[in-house]
Structures are given as C-alpha cells and as structure tokens.
Amino acid sequence: MATRYIGGSFAPPLTPEKLEDYKVLAEECQDRKVDGYMADLIKMVELFRETPESKNGGSAHPSGRGAIVPLEDSEIERIWDAVPWPEECDVMGKAFDVLPPGDLRNAAYHLLWYARELASDREPITTDKL
C-alpha cells in the first residue's frame, strides 16, 4: 500500500513579550547546549523583526491553509548568517527533544519552528495569518 500526505505546522505569533520570556527561560536553562541554541535563535528572531513585510506575491501553502510569501532577496541576504541550515535545525531539534514537557520545551520548539520557516526563505506563517 502506498500513501501520500502533505501537511503543514503553524505556530502562534512570537510576540516581543513572549521573546523576552524565552530569553529568561534560556538563561535559566542548565543545559548549555540548549541554552546556546536558544540564544542563537533568539538573535535570529530579533534580526528578522527588522525585516519589512515582503512585497513578493504569495502562493497557496500545500497543506491547504495559509499562503507562502517568499522573503525578498535583500532580506534573505541580510539575515543569512543568523538563520541555521535545515541540517542544523535537525541537530537543534534532537537537542531540544530531551527537554521535558513544559515552558522551556515549548519555547525551544517555537524558536526552532521560526528557524525552519526562515530557512525556507519565507515569512513565517503564524496562526494569525491562516
């Protein structure tokens, strides 16, 4: 039997207040690897916050929800060094997977979700955009 499925995952918006909470959680984290990854991802989100809304047209997301809006080339270049490669995202995901359920784990994966969206060179499709 063969199967084919296309899915999407959409995270809540990452507000400035939430990002401040995540900074505190990262600083309090005893796992230096997780702490370091989260700090890098927080810097990435802060850098992305300076990105103006893309003027590129959107296309339908394959999951049937939301639209994919590609980032403009100049913005991709500007945030390039702060955005991890997909392979690096997978390494972070493995590190975060040891975290128990709770605020720290939710924060880590929220940041990682943003990284995966930006690694796809598109505006993060948060739930408020669906």
Added chain:
Amino acid sequence: MASNFKIATAARNAACDALVDRLNSGTIAIRVGAPPANVADASSGALLGTLTFGATAFGDAATGTATANAITSDSDADASGDAGYFRLYPAAAGDTAADSQGTAGEAADTPDMTFDNKSVVAGGVIAISSMTIAVPIQ
C-alpha cells in the same frame, strides 16, 4: 522465476475502498520519534496533535488510489516537538488499534507523510491535505 503477480484495477479499487472506508470519522495521530516496530504496539513519543477525517473519509478509489476528503485540522496542538511518525485510526479505536502507521518529517527525510515544517508548537495548528492511499498493481 520472477513474480508476475498482478491485481486487476477493479480488485485494487475494491481493496482500497475497503481500507479507507474503515477511516470514516477516524483520526490521524502525529507523534514525536520513530514509529513502533508494529502497528499493534503501544504508541511511543509525545502526541503532538490529532486530526479528524470526515464522515466519508475518502472518495471512491480510481485506478487503485483513493483521495481523502477534507481533513479537520488540529487547531490547538497538544505538545511541542518534531513530527516523527503518524498513525491512522478508525473512529473510536484505542491506542493499539490503529489501521496503519508511517514516518513523518520534511521532504529531506523522505517520510511517508511530508510536512514542510516538521516542528510543532503547543497551541499551534497542524493541517493536512492532498492525502491519498493506493493499492499498487503488484
């Protein structure tokens, strides 16, 4: 001798319809980690979310392939993690009574269920479309 066993299209359609009819009003569970060795094993890994098939989950099969009707998204994901596997359940089935399972991930992972972002965030939305199940010709 090489196998030359083949299934007629009408039989493939019938088998496929029988499979997917079991999923009417059923669910799709998305979990963290690798799938258990057998479908009848207890689920492992945190449950990220559950999506629901319609009362008629799939349309009639054609050339051995059935396409799902609209699937209700999970609008409030249960937990945070990277999607690793899924299970398909008939309506009201218990944990070890799934009909099938497969891997989930991004295209680079070559999974059975492809997400374009496999990280799920608690409280977020999980959506699935373009779902097909096929009974091959041989």
